[in-house]
Amino acid sequence: MTIESLGVCNALTTKTQNKKHRLSTKQLTKRLSAAWTNWTTTAELEPSKATVGQERAMRAIDVGLQIPARGFNIYAAGEAGSGKTSILKRMVESRAAVEPVSQDLVYVTNFRHQDRPLPLYLPAGKGWALAKDMRGLVEELKSMIPRVLSEGAFGVIRSGIIAEFRVEAEALDAATKKVAAKLDVQIEEDEEGFQVVPLLKGKPIETADFAKLSAKKRRLVQKNMLAFQEHMDKTASDKRALERHHNRRLMAAEVQAIKSVVEGLMGEVASWYVGDNEPVAQYLADVTKHILENHRSFLLGEDAEEGEDEETSAETLALYQVNVLVDRSDEEGAPVVMERVPSPANLCGCFEYRTTKGGLATDHMLIRPGALHQANGGYLLLQLSDILTQENAWESLKGALRHREVRVESSVGVAEGRPRIAGSLKPKTVPLDVKVVLIGGPEYYYMLKMEDEDFDRLFKIKAEFERAIPRTRENVGKMAQFLGRVCREEKLLPLHRTGLSRLVEHSSRTVEHKERLSTRWAPLLDVMVEADFWARQVRARAIRGKDVERALAEIADRHGAPEASVGREIREGSVLLRTRGAVVGQINGIALYDLVGHCFGIPVRITARIYAGRRGVVNIDREVELSGAIHDKGALILVGYLGGCFAQEQTLGLSASITFEQSYDEIDGDSASSAELYAMLSALSEVPIRQGISVTGSVNQLGEVQPIGGVNEKIEGIFRVCKSRGLTGDQGVMIPQSNVKNLMLSSEVIAAVRTGEFNIYAVRTIAEGIEVLTGMPAGRCNRSGVWSEGSVNARVQARLRKLGEALRADGVVTYLDREL
Numbered sequence: 001m002t003i004e005s006l007g008v009c010n011a012l013t014t015k016t017q018n019k020k021h022r023l024s025t026k027q028l029t030k031r032l033s034a035a036w037t038n039w040t041t042t043a044e045l046e047p048s049k050a051t052v053g054q055e056r057a058m059r060a061i062d063v064g065l066q067i068p069a070r071g072f073n074i075y076a077a078g079e080a081g082s083g084k085t086s087i088l089k090r091m092v093e094s095r096a097a098v099e100p101v102s103q104d105l106v107y108v109t110n111f112r113h114q115d116r117p118l119p120l121y122l123p124a125g126k127g128w129a130l131a132k133d134m135r136g137l138v139e140e141l142k143s144m145i146p147r148v149l150s151e152g153a154f155g156v157i158r159s160g161i162i163a164e165f166r167v168e169a170e171a172l173d174a175a176t177k178k179v180a181a182k183l184d185v186q187i188e189e190d191e192e193g194f195q196v197v198p199l200l201k202g203k204p205i206e207t208a209d210f211a212k213l214s215a216k217k218r219r220l221v222q223k224n225m226l227a228f229q230e231h232m233d234k235t236a237s238d239k240r241a242l243e244r245h246h247n248r249r250l251m252a253a254e255v256q257a258i259k260s261v262v263e264g265l266m267g268e269v270a271s272w273y274v275g276d277n278e279p280v281a282q283y284l285a286d287v288t289k290h291i292l293e294n295h296r297s298f299l300l301g302e303d304a305e306e307g308e309d310e311e312t313s314a315e316t317l318a319l320y321q322v323n324v325l326v327d328r329s330d331e332e333g334a335p336v337v338m339e340r341v342p343s344p345a346n347l348c349g350c351f352e353y354r355t356t357k358g359g360l361a362t363d364h365m366l367i368r369p370g371a372l373h374q375a376n377g378g379y380l381l382l383q384l385s386d387i388l389t390q391e392n393a394w395e396s397l398k399g400a401l402r403h404r405e406v407r408v409e410s411s412v413g414v415a416e417g418r419p420r421i422a423g424s425l426k427p428k429t430v431p432l433d434v435k436v437v438l439i440g441g442p443e444y445y446y447m448l449k450m451e452d453e454d455f456d457r458l459f460k461i462k463a464e465f466e467r468a469i470p471r472t473r474e475n476v477g478k479m480a481q482f483l484g485r486v487c488r489e490e491k492l493l494p495l496h497r498t499g500l501s502r503l504v505e506h507s508s509r510t511v512e513h514k515e516r517l518s519t520r521w522a523p524l525l526d527v528m529v530e531a532d533f534w535a536r537q538v539r540a541r542a543i544r545g546k547d548v549e550r551a552l553a554e555i556a557d558r559h560g561a562p563e564a565s566v567g568r569e570i571r572e573g574s575v576l577l578r579t580r581g582a583v584v585g586q587i588n589g590i591a592l593y594d595l596v597g598h599c600f601g602i603p604v605r606i607t608a609r610i611y612a613g614r615r616g617v618v619n620i621d622r623e624v625e626l627s628g629a630i631h632d633k634g635a636l637i638l639v640g641y642l643g644g645c646f647a648q649e650q651t652l653g654l655s656a657s658i659t660f661e662q663s664y665d666e667i668d669g670d671s672a673s674s675a676e677l678y679a680m681l682s683a684l685s686e687v688p689i690r691q692g693i694s695v696t697g698s699v700n701q702l703g704e705v706q707p708i709g710g711v712n713e714k715i716e717g718i719f720r721v722c723k724s725r726g727l728t729g730d731q732g733v734m735i736p737q738s739n740v741k742n743l744m745l746s747s748e749v750i751a752a753v754r755t756g757e758f759n760i761y762a763v764r765t766i767a768e769g770i771e772v773l774t775g776m777p778a779g780r781c782n783r784s785g786v787w788s789e790g791s792v793n794a795r796v797q798a799r800l801r802k803l804g805e806a807l808r809a810d811g812v813v814t815y816l817d818r819e820l
Contacts, residue, residue, distance in 0.1 A: 047485035107323040154253070335377060441786050527548060587678050655809075669708075766778075767793075
């Protein structure tokens with residue numbers, strides 16, 4: 001039979017062979033049942049904040065929030081736009097609202113180690129009160145201490161101590177004069193200080209006269225001078241001791257005079273804040289002691305201690321200030337913090353600095369809180385992607401959780417080129433009690449689990465938000481309430497039931513399953529917002545199905561330039577493609593272009609050539625390194641299928657080449673492996689393949705056609721190409737039967753199928769597919785390994801036998817299951 005006559009016979013039997021594999025319009029999508037929407041618009045529905053689906057994640061989060069043990073922090077995994085952050089925030093805030101308010105956190109001076117400021121906890125709202133009272137205390141002492149020490153009985157005491165000091169000092173001076181007279185020396189005072197001058201007969205000895213003295217006399221003068229110098233040194237030491245003694249007496253008297261005032265004022269402060277708070281009581285006791293020991297810092301002007309300037313006094317008084325790090329006065333319930341920029345400083349706190357003559361300086365008042373301080377006693381929500389963009393943030397967070405404390409570290413070093421710091425602080429750490437909820441993608445969870453040994457110990461609860469949920473009446477109802485609430489909150493038009501129906505269909509299409517709904521709410525809400533715009537353009541009162549359809553069409557058009565460009569090249573003939581007739585060894589596969597969120601399918605010509613030889617099946621794209629590993633695997637499977645079908649009783653003997661024509665970029669994926677096999681069978685059998693049918697689907701060695709992704713985009717892409725060339729009724733797409741559940745096609749494609757202008761076939765095996773493509777039976781193989789006469793596989797078997805005979809005639813031993 002010639003190829004021409006074979007084509008005529010095939011055309012007569014094609015409709016009969018293909019009818020059972022052609023899909024009906026009901027199989028191409030799934031409409032929302034009208035019984036599920038017994039309302040007109042979402043304005044009639046009660047708005048709800050209930051989570052749509054995600055029961056598994058909700059259970060995990062609930063368990064994680066309730067377990068207080070160490071390390072039971074939560075990692076919430078899910079795709080971006082799924083609303084997991086909003087859901088988590090709502091759940092955490094709901095739980096936090098019924099928990100007790102955390103305490104205020106303040107930093108104060110550690111008077112025992114002033115380089116290590118102390119953290120103190122106070123009941124909510126009392127942090128600022130203590131800071132205010134301590135400022136008031138200092139101001140009151142600045143007026144009361146000078147008054148006490150300058151008025152009343154203390155003036156007499158002070159005068160007495162000073163008078164006693166003067167008497168004893170004068171006694172020392174008188175004794176010095178007697179010693180001077182005895183040793184014939186005289187003390188002279190000038191602008192430069194005191195000088196000791198030797199005397200001779202009661203008169204000072206000039207330098208010239210001293211040289212005229214006898215050696216004995218000079219030695220005597222020198223001896224007296226040295227003796228007097230020793231006396232003067234002892235007298236100076238005695239005076240200093242006398243001054244220290246009287247100064248201590250005066251200081252003790254001052255302390256005794258002001259003690260009741262200081263302790264009284266401090267007692268008033270303590271009565272408000274101490275209670276059972278031992279650290280606060282100890283701090284106030286240390287303050288009292290320090291004030292008494294340094295009370296002269298409160299003296300101003302003439303009363304100030306000699307040598308103590310105003311700046312030094314101000315620095316001393318600043319020690320009594322209170323730095324309120326965390327104020328809970330306005331909070332109700334436990335804190336919930338969402339840190340958007342989780343740098344180490346924003347997580348664990350930092351120092352601020354002021355410029356001084358000696359460089360940069362800091363103190364306890366310049367400590368600033370981090371998110372861990374703010375969330376202590378409550379909950380901290382973090383985006384993992386934000387943490388990973390901040391240097392050392394992950395290590396800072398792990399360190400805090402591992403040691404259960406927050407450590408404020410200086411962010412300014414002493415490396416070359418950095419400013420010098422005058423002194424440094426190491427604040428005492430703050431005990432940490434916080435539940436961290438880390439939000440990220442599933443891929444990051446497994447990456448951290450494998451790469452970071454601390455991750456498992458610190459985040460023991462995984463809450464996974466599923467990409468899709470069942471398309472049940474309950475979930476659709478919750479979805480309607482959720483969308484209705486968004487419409488109210490965002491001031492959108494209410495959603496009409498036809499609009500909901502179209503959004504449900506789009507949601508199912510997004511996850512490529514008729515019985516599932518997408519949980520990525522952000523893209524769906526974007527469609528609804530744009531549909532609201534188009535509804536308002538025609539003064540509609542609700543967002544209808546046609547408005548949603550318009551929004552989807554506009555979105556597709558905005559992203560459609562690349563597809564339009566490829567389509568134009570096909571129409572102009574730059575890309576060689578046939579959508580009519582039948583050709584041997586040639587088939588239209590379907591390439592899926594994924595341009596980051598926008599996918600479309602384009603037909604691509606696949607050709608196979610057979611000839612005598614021993615090279616086996618050569619995949620040209622692999623040979624020139626234009627194919628990926630998955631594609632290469634699919635190509636290797638072809639050899640396994642051919643060997644299993646046709647080399648049980650004989651060896652394969654052929655040379656074949658197969659390629660994607662006009663493909664200049666890397667090809668990957670195995671969704672075209674069935675198309676490659678059909679082209680190979682056509683070339684071997686010399687039976688032509690219908691060019692109007694494009695094929696997608698992977699295949700295994702047993703000849704079973706396996707499902708692929710992007711089936712809707714592939715079908716619609718082929719439909720647009722065929723439509724631009726003119727629909728004939730013979731065109732269509734052949735897909736795996738297992739992909740029928742994924743079909744959610746556009747109304748335009750469904751309409752064309754309904755009128756018979758376009759066809760969609762679904763097959764389970766290569767045998768079924770070759771029958772659709774050729775109109776000829778695939779055939780059955782008997783126990784002897786012979787295929788039924790008049791079938792495609794019989795023709796393949798016969799052709800392989802001829803090729804083998806040709807090689808044997810040349811003395812070539814053939815075994816072509818070679819490694820590709």
